Amino acid sequence: MLKETIKHIVSFDTETLNLFTDLFSEVQLRKGTIFAKKGEYSKKIAFVKSGVLRAYYSNEQAIEYNKTFFTENNFVGAYSALITQEKNLIDIDCLTDCSLLVATYHEIIKLYDQHPQVERLSRILAEQFFVRKEKREIELVTLEAKERYAIFQQEHPQLEQLIPQYHIASYLGVSPTQLSRIRAKK
Template identity: 80%
Template sequence: MLKESLNHVVPFEPVTLECLLGLFSEIKLKKGTVFAKKGEYSKNIAFVKSGVLRAYYSNDKGEEYNKTFFTENNFVGAYSALITKEKNLIDIDCLTDCTLLVAEYEKITMLYGQYPQVERLARILAEQFFVRKEKREIELVTLEAKERYIIFQQEHPTLEQLIPQYHIASYLGVSPTQLSRIRAKK
């Protein structure tokens, strides 16, 4: 699964791929487990084999705002904290039981000099992440809630059956009541 996903982004030489894959090890996390905690330093990046995680902000009042969801065949990590080596500004936790392939981010970056394909992979994944993030930010400020909900359904067709509706409402920037109304009108 990871091997195919990596080769889909960058066609790897077998030796490079083997070296990169060797950095990952499988872990299983239960629903509710924290993968990255706000205020702490992150070391790991992971590939989601199964399950759903969310990245979210929380304010001093304890209100949470879902930033993004990480689903099967995607990478998860507190990217800005990993890159800057500063404390996490977000939390990432498991919304379902998850199986992850985890690697230390620094060990991956240490391969860049010797294996240019690994650095190319990181650049392409960062570019894809940036494009998705920008698209979402534009949608949040330019589209109506109903339009954002339709896009959510297209991009995450099975997620509504896996996670509580209040998480989806938070992701869309609406209240659970507003989401119920949108869903009723559909």
């Protein structure tokens, strides 16, 4: 799964592909397990084989705001903390049982100089992440809740059956009651 996903992004020679994928080890995490914790230093990045994780902010009143979901065949990590080597500003936890392929971010970076394909993969993934983030931010301020919900359904067709509705409401920037009303009108 990891190798196939990577090959769709960047053309790797066999040696480099094996060097890169050998950095990853399979880890099983139970629902509710924390992958990255706010206030701590992140060192790991993972590829999601199965399951759903979420990245979220929480304020002083412990109100959570879901930032994004990570699903099958996607990379997950506290990216800004990994890049800046500062403490995490977000939490990432498992909304379902998850099967992940986990690597140490520092070990990936060590491949950059001798294996430009790895650096290119990282750049393309960062660009894709940035584009998704910007698109989502624009949607949050320019679209009505029902439009954001329609986009969510299109982009994450199976997610509603896997996670609680209040997580979806938080992601959409609405209350669970508002989400129920939107769903009732569909």
